[in-house]
Amino acid sequence: MNGAESLVHTLLDGGVEVCFTNPGTSEMHFVAALDRVPGMRCVLGLFEGVVTGAADGYYRMTDHPAATLLHLGPGLGNGLANLHNARKARSGIVNVVGDHATAHLALDAPLTSDIAGIARPMSHWVQRSASADDVARDGREAIVQARARPSRIATLILPADAAWSPVTTERARLGPVPEAAAEPLDETPLAAAAEALRTDGPGTLLLLGDRALRERATRWAGRIAAATGCGVMAAFYGARLERGAGRVAIPRLPYAVEPALAALARWRRIVLVGASDPVAFFAYPGKPGRLAPPGCELLPLATPVHDAEATLEALADRLGARRVAYAGVPRASTVTPPDDAPLNPATLGALLAAVMPEGAVVVDEAVSTGRGFDALTAGAAPHDWLTGMGGSIGFGLPAAVGAAIGAPGRRVIALSGDGSAMYTPQALWTMARENLDVTVVIFANHAYQILRGEFAGVGAGEPGQRATDMLVLDRPRLDWQALARGHGLPATRVATPDALADALRRSFATPGPSLLEVVLA
């Protein structure tokens, strides 16, 4: 057995069963090992941002890390943006990054770079295997890191000679990796939160993040709200928010500073369950960065090291709310907007809520177009909603690939702006190759629309010609039907509500991927 084979066995033994790959020469022995050792599902991406974003989406749907296979420093560099998103989402990933054979490093060949240096900003753990004999130990530690609580980004640098050399010890395989346990609940914050809710429920907000956004956790939050009159909200970004008709209403904190300030203004205290002290996404001259009102008390109850569901259950118990009924969100209308309505964010949200199938997984990178979708889709059939977490654009299409692989049998709906989809369009090809049940919806406003708002928002005044040229994408217009077909996907362009509803329903009913370009009014 060589080092590469030892690593494939180690990954499989550790429960890593999917590898998203974009290999090069230095990874050929690992590729050969994936061939010889059965059990790993290998998914090729034509760009590394697809690979890392897919691993993020996969983790979010399975709570299990995937591996990535990347080609030296530049290949890892191409994957950094989506590792940033994955890191902020607390998605566990084992990156396997090939490197030159150790003796070759001294020669400073063209592809030589500081791989560990490139890895560190987006990795919690970085290790270079010194030899084939170290690969199993290092690989296992990478899995332990990726399966920690919260999960972590682990980057294992695999020199070509560590991959191709024979393992000379007995330690070529080290067996399974146990599930990481949550840290026990702290009594003090639990008592404080219970006391606050008991004495001033209507002045208290439960702000949920991380795994507190899963349905079972939200049910406890709903019972607590019903018993105490407290509010419940989600942080703006959520790795996976289980929501929809019949479930507890968990409105997301708005993105923009003013509406976020307004949403938080009335609360005297905020109990944080898997969420952080809410802050503005960007700083703006003269606007606050922290969003909680002055004097608002913050009560950190559970962080991602804790079990959010158990925490909320314990809190409900203290409040005598175990058997309190909670109000589920009423089902949104299944009637789509009239065909003469303009295709704007409001009609799009209502239309989505009407037609989205039960169990759908929405990957949301709709940016400016999607700003109002949270309220508009709250009563859609029960579904999961995934957002970028780290705010780095180019997350949506790759994460949809990984979500579809992690949740077979469920329809993935990737909502994307046209500008945002252009960062990682190569994901379309992987959807086609793997015949994934993904409906890609491109909202074509032919602009970095969010930046047109931000240009005004930062007080920069009216954009002139040079600035406008950097904010508008309509010279030439991207043709998303052609782009989709170029990547092997069927595609439709729609410009009215009926056409969009028909195209969505057809896509949902047809196995495999397709793309809809929505021409905005």
Add this chain to the structure above:
Amino acid sequence: MNGAESLVHTLLDGGVEVCFTNPGTSEMHFVAALDRVPGMRCVLGLFEGVVTGAADGYYRMTDHPAATLLHLGPGLGNGLANLHNARKARSGIVNVVGDHATAHLALDAPLTSDIAGIARPMSHWVQRSASADDVARDGREAIVQARARPSRIATLILPADAAWSPVTTERARLGPVPEAAAEPLDETPLAAAAEALRTDGPGTLLLLGDRALRERATRWAGRIAAATGCGVMAAFYGARLERGAGRVAIPRLPYAVEPALAALARWRRIVLVGASDPVAFFAYPGKPGRLAPPGCELLPLATPVHDAEATLEALADRLGARRVAYAGVPRASTVTPPDDAPLNPATLGALLAAVMPEGAVVVDEAVSTGRGFDALTAGAAPHDWLTGMGGSIGFGLPAAVGAAIGAPGRRVIALSGDGSAMYTPQALWTMARENLDVTVVIFANHAYQILRGEFAGVGAGEPGQRATDMLVLDRPRLDWQALARGHGLPATRVATPDALADALRRSFATPGPSLLEVVLA
């Protein structure tokens, strides 16, 4: 004047006249400053790898740094791979990377990351401006770095508040940056090289790299070769090799280990002018990493800190070769291969040599298909040949954008494999928007063909199904005509020599970009 405006003035004063941009919210004040301060050509890329690759291509054609504008850590991350190539090409670039306002960093907003850490592996110089008052000084130092000899990658991190705050000192503008001087020639290596060439010219190879590949330097090399019988070769990668009919023959060292060893086997000594001790691109089990034969003497004569042309001129003078005639490469046939010939690397190279217009700039990322183009195109009309330098794929199309902007009036020919073009296809849109005279030629073999060779080359045996799936791109086939049209480019698919020659000639005669998909035999 605010910090952003101070920086735009500083860049213009320092001779930086083009900014390749992919901005976000934190860069909006810089975008507004580009609006208000006239003089900067702003070129939008829809992905950051396009931006940094374009800056590399631009430098190579102008010997002047461009600026890039990138959005925080993930945006910089997306640009790293082509910064790696630029760094290895010694292309000077001033990266301007926006960051959160300083007070906002403490809040750990979603897009917060270690920008300096991400920058360092691919930058020679990294600085974060502490305030608007520091921007001019820091910006000027970035330009000094980018215009050093050899040029460097300088990354200036511009916090949003340093951009939007007013400059309170007199130092908002600091004036022009002087040209960096070459280091004087060293007498000792010059004497040693002259002595070696005088006593054993036929046993001595001049290995040229960096600016020794420019025509004026190669002429001196040709005279020295004519006078002494020495050999002249180029390193495998060259930032810009000026070559073609009538110029001195400078064959490139082959990429693969065996032919490279064979090409160097006969030399007793190698004089290095702007080149390094030649090494294999990758390590392979049982193959050497250094390519020079055992016992071969290495004589380092000039590094990129020196003036290559002046060095070779001085060497020629010592050898009495100032007025020796050199043999120019004979003009290759202008007859294209017969229409029933298969479109394979040999016919493609001959066809290119026949039709390439004088003054063309070839950006070569043809990878496996282009392996033989060096010899086949040596006698084409005089032209420049640019290769990736750092070996990171995704260089070609972006560098073609920058080369076209840096060399207006010349036809840029971007040769790309289909696999390699998929890393940064967004460059096509910038070609269309800027109406650049670029002919994109995609060699469609529907595979990572190079890796199919490397899989065998590393001794991994025959690929099975899982490995084949990672090496072959034909399920589904990419449709390059559709991809080109989706980005706004006219496109043609050709499968015979006549069709290719016609399409190339038509493209060369038509202003603006177009794409030809060459279906390989």
